Amino acid sequence: xxxxxxxxxxxxxxKVTKGQTKKAPPSRKDPFEKTRIVIPAMKKAIYxxxxxxxxxxxxxxxxxxxxxxxxxxxGPKNAASKVRPPKxxxxxxxxxxxxxxxxxxxxxxxxxxxHMKDQPYTGNIDVDYETIMRPIRYEDCTAIHGVACAxxxxxxxxxxxxxxxxxTDTNCNIRVESPYGNELPxxxxxxxxxxxxxxxxxxxxxxxxxxxxxxxxxxxxxxxQSEIIGPEELTQLLRNAGEFVGLSEWxxxxxxxxxxxxxxxxxxxxxxxxxxx
Numbered sequence: 592x593x594x595x596x597x598x599x600x601x602x603x604x605x606k607v608t609k610g611q612t613k614k615a616p617p618s619r620k621d622p623f624e625k626t627r628i629v630i631p632a633m634k635k636a637i638y639x640x641x642x643x644x645x646x647x648x649x650x651x652x653x654x655x656x657x658x659x660x661x662x663x664x665x666g667p668k669n670a671a672s673k674v675r676p677p678k679x680x681x682x683x684x685x686x687x688x689x690x691x692x693x694x695x696x697x698x699x700x701x702x703x704x705x706h707m708k709d710q711p712y713t714g715n716i717d718v719d720y721e722t723i724m725r726p727i728r729y730e731d732c733t734a735i736h737g738v739a740c741a742x743x744x745x746x747x748x749x750x751x752x753x754x755x756x757x758x759t760d761t762n763c764n765i766r767v768e769s770p771y772g773n774e775l776p777x778x779x780x781x782x783x784x785x786x787x788x789x790x791x792x793x794x795x796x797x798x799x800x801x802x803x804x805x806x807x808x809x810x811x812x813x814x815x816q817s818e819i820i821g822p823e824e825l826t827q828l829l830r831n832a833g834e835f836v837g838l839s840e841w842x843x844x845x846x847x848x849x850x851x852x853x854x855x856x857x858x859x860x861x862x863x864x865x866x867x868x
Contacts, residue, residue, distance in 0.1 A: 634863070636817035637768075638825045641858040642743075642833065644807040645851040648777070649785060649840040650738055651801055654686030681712055681719030684784045684800040689737040691771045706734035723784035723800070732782070736804070737774035740767040742839050743811060746832035749844060753831065761828075764819050768812040780806035787841075801840060814864075822861045829854045 621627075685704050693702040709732050710722050744767050751761040769775050785803040788796055813825060833852035834843075841847030 631818075634817045635814055636822075636861060636863045638813040638815060638822055639811065639858075639860040640826070640829065641808060641810050641855040642829070642852045643855060644804070645833070645853055646837075646849050648738065648779075648804040648807045648838065649801050649849045650689055650804075651687045651840045652689045652739075654688070656682060656686045677716065678798070679716055679719075680784065680786075680798070680800040681716070681723050684723045684802060685712065687801050688734075689739065689774045691735040691737045691774055691776055693734075704734065706732065706736070709733055724786075726781040726783040726805075728781055729779050735771075735776050736779070736782070736802070737771060737776050738809065738839055740769050740773055740775055743767050743775070743832075746836040746838060746842075746844075747825075747828040749836045750828050750831035753835070754828075761820075765813055765815045765825070768814055775809050775811065777804065777807050777809045779804040779808075810858075817863060822859065826854060826856070826859065 685707055688704065688706060690702075690704050690706060693704055695702050710725075710727055712719055712722075744762070744765060747765065748758050748762045752758045767775070781804075783803050783805075784800050787799045787801065789799050791797045815825065830853065833854065837843040837845075837847070837850035838852060839850045842850040
């Protein structure tokens with residue numbers, strides 16, 4: 592008599608004999624497992640602090656007149672282009688300022704500098720020279736003066752390199768914010784024109800007239816990725832940059848003594864942004 596084996600029928604119709612376990616179906620492999628890029632959620636924070644100048648600040652904005660002169664030098668050369676006009680120290684001084692409340696004039700197509708009313712500009716070279724060489728106090732200025740945001744960030748990037756960090760990584764993870772776009776407003780005690788001799792070519796010396804701000808200060812707000820760089824690191828970067836790099840013209844990095852600053856440690860504020868996900 593033939594032996595009879597009992598078998599159970601599974602839901603999918605296959606037979607499973609007694610004592611035999613059902614095998615689990617093979618798992619489906621992810622075809623993009625090796626090539627998939629996983630990007631963690633970004634976590635941003637805002638770092639705020641006040642910087643106080645240790646030495647005078649010199650700024651040099653590329654103003655409309657300087658741009659026009661540069662543009663003319665790129666054109667065809669002729670006898671008229673080789674004639675140097677009389678130097679106007681006051682015009683050069685006003686043209687080098689970062690002015691944040693110079694509204695556009697649709698009639699003239701220009702942005703007049705309101706500080707030319709604070710230190711009246713007459714067009715008379717001798718009279719205007721005497722004017723810009725007399726200091727003017729911050730309280731007497733109707734113009735809002737500023738400095739480029741990029742100077743703060745690039746100083747921090749340079750300081751990071753001296754500590755062994757990669758400049759590109761630091762540069763990509765911090766951003767200096769300002770309600771005025773690319774410039775930060777500054778406060779100061781007095782403003783006066785500096786008169787600095789510089790060498791032009793091999794045998795020629797020229798005088799440059801730039802705004803000099805004494806006892807200056809500014810408030811900064813830095814947006815950054817909090818998981819990459821924290822508030823302690825930002826504070827140390829600013830301290831190193833202020834001491835050994837400097838800000839704007841004739842700073843320590845370029846062989847000068849101007850633009851040094853320090854961080855007011857009591858002014859530091861730190862907060863995570865609401866858009867962290």
